[in-house]
Amino acid sequence: MILEQQYPFLLTREQASEFLGVDPKSFDKYIRKHPNLKRFMIGRQERFLKDELILFIQDHLSDN
Numbered sequence: 289m290i291l292e293q294q295y296p297f298l299l300t301r302e303q304a305s306e307f308l309g310v311d312p313k314s315f316d317k318y319i320r321k322h323p324n325l326k327r328f329m330i331g332r333q334e335r336f337l338k339d340e341l342i343l344f345i346q347d348h349l350s351d352n
Contacts, residue, residue, distance in 0.1 A: 298335040308341060319344070 295307055305315035319325060324347070326340045 295338060297337070298330075299338060299341070301334065301336075304336040304341055307338060308345065322348075324348075 295303055299307060301315065301320065302312055304320075305312040308315065308319070310319070319341075320327075322344070325336075325344050327334055327336050329335070
């Protein structure tokens with residue numbers, strides 16, 4: 289996917305929300321705090337993997 293190449297391997301909160309095409313506040317409310325979303329910390333900085341974000345969205349498409 290061409291779009292994926294524009295982003296670094298590790299995404300910040302802002303980059304992750306932009307990558308998914310959602311507002312950062314919506315990302316925080318509906319995605320970021322979900323217990324099934326894999327993330328890790330670098331010091332105090334939370335980071336997300338693009339592949340994990342894609343898998344999370346695919347796994348939760350039918351959740352309403």
